[in-house]
Structure formats: structure tokens, C-alpha cells
Amino acid sequence: MRISFCCTDTKAQPWLDGLRAAFPDAEVEVWSDGARPADYAVVWAPPQSFLDEQAGLKGIFNIGAGVDALLKLRLPPGVPVVRLDDAGMSVQMAEYVCHAVIRHFREFDGYEADAAEGRWSYRKPRLRADFPVGVMGLGVLGERVSRALAQFDFPVRGWSRSAKTIPGVQCFSGEAGFNDFLAASRILVCLLPLTPDTDNIMRQDTLARLQPGGYVINVARGSHLVDDDLIALLGSGHLAGATLDVFRTEPLPPAHPFWKHPKITVTPHTSARTLRDESIAQIAGKIRALESGALIASLAGVVDPNKGY
Amino acid sequence: MRISFCCTDTKAQPWLDGLRAAFPDAEVEVWSDGARPADYAVVWAPPQSFLDEQAGLKGIFNIGAGVDALLKLRLPPGVPVVRLDDAGMSVQMAEYVCHAVIRHFREFDGYEADAAEGRWSYRKPRLRADFPVGVMGLGVLGERVSRALAQFDFPVRGWSRSAKTIPGVQCFSGEAGFNDFLAASRILVCLLPLTPDTDNIMRQDTLARLQPGGYVINVARGSHLVDDDLIALLGSGHLAGATLDVFRTEPLPPAHPFWKHPKITVTPHTSARTLRDESIAQIAGKIRALESGALIASLAGVVDPNKGY
Numbered sequence: 001m002r003i004s005f006c007c008t009d010t011k012a013q014p015w016l017d018g019l020r021a022a023f024p025d026a027e028v029e030v031w032s033d034g035a036r037p038a039d040y041a042v043v044w045a046p047p048q049s050f051l052d053e054q055a056g057l058k059g060i061f062n063i064g065a066g067v068d069a070l071l072k073l074r075l076p077p078g079v080p081v082v083r084l085d086d087a088g089m090s091v092q093m094a095e096y097v098c099h100a101v102i103r104h105f106r107e108f109d110g111y112e113a114d115a116a117e118g119r120w121s122y123r124k125p126r127l128r129a130d131f132p133v134g135v136m137g138l139g140v141l142g143e144r145v146s147r148a149l150a151q152f153d154f155p156v157r158g159w160s161r162s163a164k165t166i167p168g169v170q171c172f173s174g175e176a177g178f179n180d181f182l183a184a185s186r187i188l189v190c191l192l193p194l195t196p197d198t199d200n201i202m203r204q205d206t207l208a209r210l211q212p213g214g215y216v217i218n219v220a221r222g223s224h225l226v227d228d229d230l231i232a233l234l235g236s237g238h239l240a241g242a243t244l245d246v247f248r249t250e251p252l253p254p255a256h257p258f259w260k261h262p263k264i265t266v267t268p269h270t271s272a273r274t275l276r277d278e279s280i281a282q283i284a285g286k287i288r289a290l291e292s293g294a295l296i297a298s299l300a301g302v303v304d305p306n307k308g309y
Numbered sequence: 310m311r312i313s314f315c316c317t318d319t320k321a322q323p324w325l326d327g328l329r330a331a332f333p334d335a336e337v338e339v340w341s342d343g344a345r346p347a348d349y350a351v352v353w354a355p356p357q358s359f360l361d362e363q364a365g366l367k368g369i370f371n372i373g374a375g376v377d378a379l380l381k382l383r384l385p386p387g388v389p390v391v392r393l394d395d396a397g398m399s400v401q402m403a404e405y406v407c408h409a410v411i412r413h414f415r416e417f418d419g420y421e422a423d424a425a426e427g428r429w430s431y432r433k434p435r436l437r438a439d440f441p442v443g444v445m446g447l448g449v450l451g452e453r454v455s456r457a458l459a460q461f462d463f464p465v466r467g468w469s470r471s472a473k474t475i476p477g478v479q480c481f482s483g484e485a486g487f488n489d490f491l492a493a494s495r496i497l498v499c500l501l502p503l504t505p506d507t508d509n510i511m512r513q514d515t516l517a518r519l520q521p522g523g524y525v526i527n528v529a530r531g532s533h534l535v536d537d538d539l540i541a542l543l544g545s546g547h548l549a550g551a552t553l554d555v556f557r558t559e560p561l562p563p564a565h566p567f568w569k570h571p572k573i574t575v576t577p578h579t580s581a582r583t584l585r586d587e588s589i590a591q592i593a594g595k596i597r598a599l600e601s602g603a604l605i606a607s608l609a610g611v612v613d614p615n616k617g618y
Contacts, residue, residue: 120560120577251429
């Protein structure tokens with residue numbers, strides 16, 4: 001068996017070591033132009049030439065949950081694409097989002113500013129009922145985030161393409177349910193896959209439907225959000241703030257207004273990092289299953305290119 | 310029935326309104342010297358003279374979870390003391406502690422400092438297994454906090470006077486289990502009642518037993534912590550930081566070194582505020598139960614003055 005590793009922005013050696021340890025009899029190599037055909041590929045943002053050359057793959061494993069960048073390429077026909085399915089990411093997302101929601105709801109930023117000036121000052125406790133949280137996208141990550149938020153007794157709404165049921169979460173679905181979902185939410189969390197349908201989904205007319213004093217948390221993709229519309233709604237006061245982990249251009253360019261905006265918290269795409277050991281174990285398990293004759297459809301995380309996730 | 314309200318640092322009118330609404334036929338008054346004897350008292354830090362005069366009470370309801378200040382007074386013999394039992398406080402504690410633990414573990418302070426300088430910089434993800442969290446005190450608040458932390462997959466240890474069992478939490482108890490508990494913890498959360506046994510419980514020799522790079526979160530009482538010992542252990546590097554909500558003197562005096570210490574986050578005793586409506590509902594429910602002949606021992610939150618909580 002031959003496994004080709006083709007990941008930009010990723011230190012290769014620890015992945016090669018891990019995959020070789022998982023498959024001592026396999027050839028595991030970093031791809032280079034003209035390399036021999038492989039059986040499986042482990043990829044992150046591969047060049048088009050890799051996909052053109054490696055047309056005989058039995059599976060392409062994406063070392064992230066989002067495959068929007070990969071699906072922009074011309075994929076070899078009939079080769080299944082498998083994305084990471086949790087692999088330690090959902091708990092990180094739950095942490096990141098709960099931290100941001102609690103920090104906003106409890107005004108810990110304000111308390112910290114007071115403390116920096118040596119000021120002991122109470123703020124009137126806010127009512128949890130006034131801060132319903134809406135989670136867009138109810139896959140593995142969105143569901144875990146929703147459940148974590150519900151544990152803190154926030155009213156939680158969820159929205160997904162197809163109808164879902166999650167205990168403790170008021171679920172909406174489809175285009176028909178979108179406006180009601182927005183109107184029932186004050187804090188909006190984006191965990192959607194990026195597809196033509198979800199591109200620019202957070203824009204003036206949608207964000208304006210959030211309850212007054214709304215708050216935006218984007219942990220999906222930068223293109224879900226229209227940057228200027230967010231800034232305008234923060235300026236008008238309809239939105240109270242935002243915590244953003246993803247951007248249209250990453251790293252976020254130095255001159256971008258998000259950096260210095262007093263109501264925006266910026267983090268460098270760190271909400272849920274790919275954890276190497278967990279990811280290698282998951283990919284190795286899936287390769288073993290396929291080698292033992294499992295059907296591709298039986299694996300978690302198989303991408304439907306028509307849906308885009 | 311007569312209910313006397315005797316709470317310092319508390320706006321009386323909304324409490325009077327709430328109690329009167331709950332008991333339209335009762336006399337509900339703010340206590341003043343020489344007032345007629347009441348059946349029940351609702352108190353926070355009452356003067357000794359109140360307790361001396363009101364010797365015939367059927368119950369004293371403390372509008373907080375901690376009764377250390379009340380128990381320092383000379384209580385009328387045989388009058389039961391009942392403290393708040395959750396009443397919206399446990400979810401606030403879970404929020405406060407989870408926010409502090411996640412913020413430290415995920416280095417969000419550091420990311421924020423980077424962002425303030427326009428710096429897009431990754432930090433190596435830390436392993437959750439390296440950050441076991443120890444919760445001292447497993448009452449209503451401590452148990453909820455422990456469960457909330459376990460939901461984020463942190464290894465959680467608990468310590469209490471008498472042995473407890475909480476799913477997902479490694480529980481230690483009594484003096485015999487204390488050192489093992491400390492050695493098994495890196496982040497230490499104090500949710501103990503303040504009693505002669507727990508006074509100064511976080512001091513040089515106990516904090517030194519925490520795992521290197523330890524972190525202290527105090528949401529109980531200022532006297533649980535020896536201030537200078539914390540500062541010394543932060544200086545030596547054994548401790549990495551602290552989030553403190555409670556202090557020996559409150560408000561924290563302007564000259565206190567905690568205010569400006571770069572590794573200490575100070576909040577003004579706001580981790581779990583008494584929520585008036587929930588508290589009134591709880592106290593009213595307990596008064597009704599007693600008036601219908603319930604035994605005092607059947608109520609949640611009845612204080613054992615010998616234990617001190």
C-alpha cells in the first residue's frame with residue numbers, strides 16, 4: 001500500500017512518522033511532481049497538479065473538517081473525499097464558543113477593563129433569557145456546541161439544512177425556517193460548511209434580523225460573513241460585538257479594520273486545531289476499514305460534492 | 310405572619326415587594342431597633358442587635374450560599390439558619406469557572422495581547438490531559454462546576470470533607486485524601502465553605518503540592534487564600550496565574566498588589582450573584598413548607614452551625 005502526503009502549511013515529518021507507525025508495511029511519502037500513484041492521499045490544500053496526477057486513489061483524506069478549498073479544485077472522478085469527523089475538534093469548538101458567549105454575557109471584558117484601572121464595580125446581572133444563542137450548522141461540531149451551551153441554561157436555537165432534533169435545542173431548518181431562527185436569536189454562532197448556499201450568509205439583511213444587541217461568533221469560514229455589513233451594524237448599535245476566528249484572507253491583513261475595532265475580538269483561526277495524533281488515528285482507522293472491504297459510505301465524514309460537505 | 314428583612318448592602322424595596330407578593334397576608338417590614346418580634350427573618354450580614362432582639366424566630370433565611378459571616382455572630386439558640394441552595398447561583402459559578410479554566414488553558418489572554426498588536430500568531434495546542442482541574446468543595450455549586458468542566462473533557466478531581474461520588478470526577482475526601490488531591494491537580498478551584506478548618510487552606514505548603522504551572526481560581530472566600538503565599542509562588546514560577554473573585558477585604562483595597570499583578574485576574578465578587586427573583590421564590594417556598602408543618606430538617610440548605618455550612 002502507498003500513502004501520499006500532500007499538505008501545504010503543515011510540518012510533514014510528524015505526520016509521516018505517525019502514518020508509518022500505523023502502517024509499518026506501507027510506503028508513506030510526501031508527494032512530489034511525478035511521484036508514483038498512491039492508494040490513499042492525506043491532503044490539505046493540495047495543488048491541482050497533485051489531483052490530476054493521482055487519479056487512481058481509493059480515497060482522499062482531508063486533514064480538516066472544512067473541504068471548501070478542496071472542492072474548488074477539479075477532483076479525479078469517482079475518488080471519494082473524506083473529511084475529519086470530530087477528531088478532537090468538537091470539544092475545542094465547544095470551548096471556544098462557550099468562552100466567547102460567557103465572556104460577552106457576563107461582561108468579563110468590561111470587568112477586566114475596570115480592574116485594569118483598579119475599579120471595583122458591579123454591573124447589573126443580565127438575564128440568560130434575554131440572550132438566546134442561535135447555532136447555524138448542526139453537524140458534529142454544531143451539535144456539540146449546542147449541547148454545551150444548553151448546559152449553561154442559555155436558550156439555544158439551532159438551524160440546519162435538513163431538520164434535526166437535539167434535546168434542549170429549538171431546531172429550525174431550511175430556507176423556510178431561517179428568518180424565524182434569526183429572529184429567535186441574539187447571539188449567532190456560525191458553524192456552517194462553506195458552500196455556494198452559505199457564502200455571505202451573514203450580511204446586512206440577515207444580521208439585521210437578529211435581536212437588538214446581537215452578537216456574532218464566526219468559527220466557520222471568513223466568506224460566511226460580509227465584513228463591511230458587520231462593521232455597519234456594529235456602528236448602528238444593532239449589533240453589540242463579534243468574536244471572529246476566520247477571515248476572507250488569512251492571516252488577516254494588517255490594515256483590516258477588524259484588528260482595531262473596539263467591539264471585535266480577533267483570534268488567528270485557532271478555534272479548533274487539527275490534533276495530529278487523533279487525526280492520524282482516525283484516518284488510519286478508516287483506511288483499515290476500506291482495506292478490509294468496508295464500503296466508503298459506511299465511513300463517517302464522507303463528503304458529498306454536490307452538497308459541498 | 311410577620312417577616313423581617315435585615316440585609317446590609319442590599320436595596321430593600323424590591324425584596325419587600327417580592328416577599329409581599331408571595332405572602333399578601335403577611336406583614337413584611339425592614340427591621341429597625343425595637344421592632345416587633347417576627348416569625349421569619351431574611352438576612353444578609355445583620356447586626357448582632359437584630360439577632361439579640363429577634364430570639365423567637367422560626368427561621369433565619371440567609372440570602373447567600375455562604376454563612377461564615379452570619380455564624381460569627383451570637384445566634385439565638387434553637388433558631389434554624391437556612392442558606393440559599395442554588396437559586397440560580399450554580400449555573401453562574403459553572404460559567405465563571407469554565408470561562409476562567411478555558412481562558413487559561415487556551416491562552417486566550419495571550420491571543421488577545423497578540424491581537425492588540427495586530428499579530429497573527431499560533432500557539433502550540435496544549436494537551437487537556439496536562440491540565441487536570443481540582444475542585445475543592447462538592448456541594449451544590451462544586452458539583453455543578455465539576456460536571457461542567459468534565460463536559461469539556463478535562464480530567465476533573467474533586468475534594469470534599471465527606472466522601473462523594475460524581476460521574477466523571479475522581480473524588481478524594483477528608484484530610485487523608487487532601488495531598489493526593491492536590492498532587493493530582495494543576496488548576497485548583499476553591500468552592501469550600503469558610504470554616505475554621507478551611508481558613509487559609511490555600512497557602513505555601515498546600516499550593517506547592519499542585520502540579521508545576523498550577524493555576525488558582527478562588528470563588529469562595531478571600532480568607533481561604535494566603536495572599537502573600539500566592540504572590541510568592543507566582544514569583545517562583547510554580548504557579549502560572551490566578552483568577553480571584555473574593556478577597557480578605559472587599560472591595561479589594563486600591564493598594565493591594567493583586568490589582569496590578571500581571572498573572573492575576575481580579576473580579577469584584579461577581580462570580581455568582583444572588584438573583585432576587587429566584588431567591589425570593591426559594592425562600593417563600595421554604596416558609597410555606599414550614600407553615601404547613603414540614604420539619605426544618607426536610608429543607609435544603611439548613612445550616613449545621615457545628616460544621617459551619
